[in-house]
Amino acid sequence: MAEKRKKIVYRRHDRNEIPLLPPEVRKKYLNKEYALGYGHTAALDEADRCILCRKPPCTPSCPVNSEMEKWIGEIQKQNVWGAYEILRKHNPFSSVCGRVCPQERLCESTCVLTFKDNGLSVGIGGLERFVGDSIRLSGQEWTDEKEPPTGKSVGVIGAGPAGLAAAYFLARKGHDVTVYEALPFVGGVMRYGIPEARLDRRALDFEIDLIKKLGVEIKTGVKVGEDIPFDEIRKKHDAVFIAVGSGRGKKMGIPGEDLKGVYTAIGYLMKVNTDYVDPMLAPDEEVELPRNKRVAIIGGGFTAVDCIITALRLGNEVHLVYRRTRETSSARDEEWDHVAEEGAILHWLTQPIEVIGNEKGEVVGLKCVKMELVPDEKGGRPRPKPVEGSEHIIECDAVIMAVGQADNPTAYKDVKGLKIDKWNNLSTVDENFRTNIEGVFAGGDVVNGGDTVVTAISHAKKASQAIHEYLMTGKWEYKGEES
Ligand SMILES: Cc1cc2nc3c(=O)[nH]c(=O)nc-3n(C[C@H](O)[C@H](O)[C@H](O)COP(=O)(O)OP(=O)(O)OC[C@H]3O[C@@H](n4cnc5c(N)ncnc54)[C@H](O)[C@@H]3O)c2cc1C
Ligand code: SF4
Incomplete structure (x- = not known):
């Protein structure tokens, strides 16, 4: 007799959120993760929220089609080893993707729990991280199967x-x-x-x-x-x-950007993360890290957020300057809340037009103009337009440009x-x-x-x-x- 499908319970709202270190604690540590990940009990409970759809919409929303309905099913059975086996068929970096994927725009965006009553999706990213971390922390040796040598x-x-x-x-x-x-x-x-x-x-x-x-x-x-x-x-x-x-660093092409104290995001992050400055990726850049100063960071994507996180942890007062709005930025929405909690000052609809220097050639400020969003004549997304007479200076000692890569x-x-x-x-x-x-x-x-x-x-x-x-x-x- 065919196995009876268990009655589906839609737990739309009781998502287990990933615990975070408090802002005043996490901003002290450059090299400690602030999102702590699910513990065993929370992970099992979160996996239980998944109704294991027959035709899961989340799988095609993941660029590597990681078959959530299968590996989350294995977590429900407490078979984390089996879950990792399935994940590794599609992706060798589950522990990384579980942490850094913008899940709210990918796998989690199509979870059926969100279809009604403003439901909250299954925490797919958190569960993926839990699986990878559990295997690593178990100390058990993991070996991937491979086919016989082809000679190629x-x-x-x-x-x-x-x-x-x-x-x-x-x-x-x-x-x-x-x-x-x-x-x-x-x-x-x-x-x-x-x-x-x-x-x-x-x-x-x-x-x-x-x-x-x-x-x-x-x-x-x-x-x-x-x-x-x-x-x-x-x-x-x-x-x-x-x-x-x-990955080559890029600047904006505004006056003053060659002053001492203006960095490309890539040059800056590489120096902090690896203590290495690569002339190919950070050309002509002297990277002396600003500490306990005032830093303006320009941009609205992942890279800008990473520069903010880093600059805050080096003791700086941090200003984010972005010409569009928070809603139209490409970084993860929750990360703006995280950096704001840590003290970053966020200047939306603000366009930098010049880096101001002193007589020694050091940065002393960033001249900006306020922007407003106006409808696009060609029917595209609203475009930012400078507000007349809104020029102002954000006082700072360093500027980091996170405006894309070359x-x-x-x-x-x-x-x-x-x-x-x-x-x-x-x-x-x-x-x-x-x-x-x-x-x-x-x-x-x-x-x-x-x-x-x-x-x-x-x-x-x-x-x-x-x-x-x-x-x-x-x-x-x-x-x-x-x-
Ligand atoms: C600061 C920052 C933060 C980001 N945060 C996120 C995030 O949170 N989530 C997310 O999903 N994505 C994020 N991204 C985007 C993501 O990291 C990239 O899309 C991804 O790394 C691209 O992978 P890749 O292998 O193509 O290139 P890369 O990761 O750039 O790797 C390319 C490698 O090729 C090497 N290389 C270059 N030239 C040569 C050469 N001539 N000879 C030999 N080797 C060479 C480079 O040194 C490098 O190691 C972020 C990007 C940046 C810059
Ligand atoms: S976290 Fe990333 S890799 Fe994992 S299922 Fe979601 S989109 Fe795919």
């Missing part, structure tokens, strides 16, 4: 989430993988960009070590295109995956015939992440110019499947535009 080899350029995830999927398929990384450390933005206060490095290292355990070789300190030509890598391997990100084409700029787009990126790849050069694939920020960790992993997942097919059949067909 793949060179991966860049050890960020895209490169490492591709290495993981390809190694599990039995291929030999070597990753070439320009920096002296592994992880890309997950290590040098996202602060430890949001991402515990022990969780990151655990999942990187599992990739190494599959036999993936990672060569750090090798800048492809400078230390070793791309063609040499191509000759060494049967296929190449380019995953170099889009291209970083060193690895592939000299590849003959490779189609590069007008931003110097590789958005020219086809739907399977093939470039127009046989055997060469690309994915992650180098393709989309900057998105999320899980999107980079989703590119790697699809590209690895295409690389595997190419290696095993030798068939090649680039389906992008040829011109």
Whole structure:
């Protein structure tokens, strides 16, 4: 007899929130996570809120389609090991994604509990983090299964989430993988960009070590295109995956931005997170960290939030300056509450127009103008327009520009015939992440110019499947535009 489905109880509102350290405590620690994660009891209770939909809308809302209805079902049965097995079929960085994915815009945005009465979604991100952390903290040895050796080899350029995830999927398929990384450390933005206060490095290292355990070789300190030509890598391997990100720091092009005390976000965060200044990513930048000063941070995305978190923990008075509104910013909404609780002063609808310096060439202020949102004539989203006579100065000793990243084409700029787009990126790849050069694939920020960790992993997942097919059949067909 078919098993009777248990009666569904919709627990729409009693979501278990992730406990946070109090603001006055957490802002003392640069390298301690402030979101504590679910304990065992809360995780089991939260998993029980999931009604295990037959056709779960959350799974397609996750870029790696991580099959929540299966792994959350395993947590309900108290089988965390089984839950991790399912998660790892789709993503080698569950402990990271559970922490840093903007879940409210992805998996959690389509949870059926939210469909009525302003319900609150299942805490999918928190549960994913709980699974990864439970395996790590259990001390039990984890080994991923892999297929027998194929005798084929793949060179991966860049050890960020895209490169490492591709290495993981390809190694599990039995291929030999070597990753070439320009920096002296592994992880890309997950290590040098996202602060430890949001991402515990022990969780990151655990999942990187599992990739190494599959036999993936990672060569750090090798800048492809400078230390070793791309063609040499191509000759060494049967296929190449380019995953170099889009991580060069960018400034705004306003007067005064070359003064001492003006930083790109990437240059600043890399120095704090790794104590390293890379001339490629932070060109011409002297990074002397402002402590106990007044810092203005310009931008409204993940990077701006990370600069605020970091600058607060270095004892600074922090001003966020953003030309649009909180609602139209791309950072996670709850994070604005978190940094405001920690004392950040948030200036919305404020456009910086000049960095003001003193006679010694040091920053003393940021000249800004207030903005108002007006309807867009072309029917697009409302656009900010300066309010006449609203010029004012925010007094500060340092300015950090978190206004997006620039291209970083060193690895592939000299590849003959490779189609590069007008931003110097590789958005020219086809739907399977093939470039127009046989055997060469690309994915992650180098393709989309900057998105999320899980999107980079989703590119790697699809590209690895295409690389595997190419290696095993030798068939090649680039389906992008040829011109
Ligand atoms: C400060 C910051 C905070 C962010 N916070 C979040 C967040 O909270 N959640 C989220 O989902 N996303 C976040 N993002 C976005 C996310 O980190 C990126 O989308 C993601 O890291 C892209 O992965 P990637 O592997 O393509 O590139 P990257 O992570 O940039 O990795 C590329 C790697 O390639 C290496 N490389 C570059 N050139 C060469 C070369 N010539 N030879 C060899 N190696 C090379 C680089 O050194 C780097 O290690 C954030 C981004 C930033 C900058
Ligand atoms: S990887 Fe990110 S988007 Fe996907 S289920 Fe996990 S937390 Fe949600």
